[in-house]
Amino acid sequence: MPGNLPASLGLGAQGSPLVQCLNNAPGGTSGLSCQDLSFALVPRLMRAEQTIGTRSRIGGLLNLEYRPMDNLRFRADVLYSDQQNEFSQHQLMQVVRSYNNQIPIDFTLNQDRVLTSGTFGNTYFLNQSDYGDTPSRLLYRSGAVEWDISDDLRFSVSGMMNSSRQRNTAIQYTIQSAPPTTPLTFHPYGTPAPAAAPAVNLNPTNTGQIGIYNYNPGDLTPSIQTNLDLATYNRYFWQEGRDGQTNQDLEQKAIRFDFVAGDATTFQLSAGFMKNVFDRRIVSYGGGQIAICFTRGYCGSTFTSERASLVEAIPDAQLGNYLKELPSMELFKGAPFNAGFNNGWLVPDFDKIASVVDLDYFREGINPGNTAANYGNSYARRDLLEDTTSGYLMVDGRQEIFGRELRFNGGVRYASTFQRANGRVNDIILFGGTGVTIREFDNKYDNFLPSANLAYLITDTLVLRGAAAKTVTGVNPADLLPGFSFNLDGDTYDLGNPELQPFTADNFDVGIEWYTRSRAVFTFNAWWKKIANYPFVLRTQRPFNTLNVDIAQLPERTRNGINAIGGQNALINVQQRDNSDLVINLTGYEFQYIQPLDFLLKGLGFNANVTHITQTLSGERPPNFNPNALLAGLAPWTYNITGYYESKAFQIRASFVHRDENLDRVCPCDNVPGDQYSIATDYLDAQISFPLPFYPKAAFTIQAQNLLRQVQLSRFEKQEARPYNGSYAGRNFVVGLRANL
DSSP states (O other), X not given: OOSSSOGGGOOOOTTOOOOOOOTTOOBTTTTBOHHHHHTOBOOSXXXXXXXXXXXXXXXXXXXXXXXXXXXXXXXXXXXXXXXXEEEEEEEEEEEOTTOOOOEEEEEEEOTTSBEEEXXXXXXXXXXXXXXXXXXXXXXXXXXXXXXXXXXXXXXXXXXXXXXXEEEEEEEEEEEESSOOSBOOOOOOTTSOOOSSOOOXXXXXXXXXXXXXXXXXXXXXXXXXXXXXXXXXXXXXXXXXXXXXXEEEEEEEEEEEEEEEEEETTTXXXXXXXXXXXXXXXXXXXXXXXXXXXXXXXXXXXXXXXOSOOXXXXXXXXXXXXXXXXXXXXXXXXTOSOOOSOTTOOEEEOHHHHHTTSOHHHHHHSSSOOSSTTHHHHTOEEEEEEEEEEEXXXXXXXXXXXXXXXEEEEEEEEEEEEEEXXXXXXXXXXXXXXXXXXXXXXXXXXXXXXXXXXXXXXSSSSEEEEEEEEEEEEOOOXXXXXXXXXXXXXXXXXXXXXXXXOOEEXXXXXXXXXXXXXXXXXXXXXXXEEEEESOEEEEEEEEEGGGSOBOGGGSOHHHHHHHHHTTGGGOXXXXXXXXXXXXXXXXXXXXXXXXXXXXXXXXXXXXXXXXXXXXXEEESOOOTTOOOSOSOOSOOSEEEEEEEEEEOSSOEEEEEEEEEOOEEEEOSOBTTBOOOXXXXXXXXXXXXXXXXXXXXXXXXXXXXXXXXXXXXXXXXETTOTTOEEEEEOOOOEEEEEEEEOO
């Protein structure tokens, strides 16, 4: 019997013999056989999270139009937006993954080998808080000239410029509820530091802390109980701090020419040209050596810190004085599920810590510059350019066929797109890697995209519609950069792909519309979509020793995580976005019913919509490929109904939306088989608005969202005992004022 368990568990004296769990016989402290315990599915992290903050936005729009002649128009538009978002995110989690010192006690599994009850002895908790400040500004300008040369000949030219600036300041503090085996040390500021920081072992050895896990059928989530009073517990120890920033600048410029000849009521020919350049630069810094410098004062041998680090300014013995109660506790207490953390926990006090640690210095003052070696070797730059040149030829008009009118529109668009991405690439973790460099990759593709739309008036109240089009979706330039990165615990390895290509879709649509005498509208549409070359995330599991990665180059926590799951033989989740040879076949149909009820009460009405979607794959599936789907997030059935009443005095509407259970994430994920599914959801929202009596051009609005208190929840393989993520935002109310000057 281990000695690092509380006596209150009643497991016997330290050193007393245990029954061996061999030959499928239960034994040890778990009460399971060694075989059952080895294949038991337990949570990786049992975590509660809260996000709270403020958001403000100021915007303005200016429209100008000048008509020197009836056939000549000049237009100009200016849009400005200033948005300020400030938030904090607090998480408390019982650690299971990458920690081998826990002791399983009295485990019970269901028929799927999923843990339903048991105690984790010698456990501990991670307490992590993030602060974000993300101000952004947007300035949009556009202008156009429209010239009606004659009644059936028109020409226009337009241009736009879009500028955006965004800054994201991010601070993160991670503390743990039990002392590390080797606590964090610090290097005093003002003195030269060695090239490398002394090694630490953050895993606790003898915690005395337990987590009692329990899941009852029908509960949304399992629950955790512990021998700690989390709401008041303050004996935490530093694990890591991060202080970083990301700046993003965006510039977009476009110009367009359009030429139209003919009459749209008979036959019209249109042609046009467009040039669009989208340029974005993203700069971030604050990880790597900066994190160690900020946390412990080890800033490398080439830079001497002039400010006290976290551990120097706030030793573990004083850390409890820099904690405060979890804010906004009412949201947790009112949640329809309780994972065991609803009484709250203490969290880092960002303002109080900032009073003794110079955050600006560690963010901006550690070897600033614009090369990969600056900011403690953490400077990362990404320049993303997309330059598209396109043109189109289109015909539209109306013709009589069999005594009824046919309305048609058809044409072809040609687009040539050039993409370029450059940024920080660090292959130092690979055997033979050259280290941190700024590299550049580009991509070019050309597409002819035909489309056609038809509407045939069978009667004055019955319309038959049909459409076909080929569309293309370009590559996200950020995905072109190669990447070689592990997550913190080393069980997931992400790779980039400079050879990604865009994906195309063939779209077909047919529908019928019936306009009744009571002003009701019935519509039915059926559609088909074939998606080729889709860039899905390919997830495979590969032994670590096949990845060409030098484990000695990885951070200590990542090395410990890999060693905990098998070292060189550990199975690693490898993720890489790649174009698929499979074709995604989407089939759907939609029914809509719009019905004004003026015959009952003027201004009263409703509309209803039902949508059904199915997807299949065609083509040869590679070995071990998940056969379920490539596209996640498509609910088989979605239906909504909206009722409204509109008058001069006020307007009110209420909407109900249902989405079926649907595939949320294609796996394997987290080292276990099984896809993730989101549960079915029902949302009820309402809104009322009314003009101000003293200024009719202004309207006061009240929006009520999620009146049914819907929870968002995803599960592995639709199994209730295996929830992955649950979130609850409560009922939300938004009050607004809108005015036309």
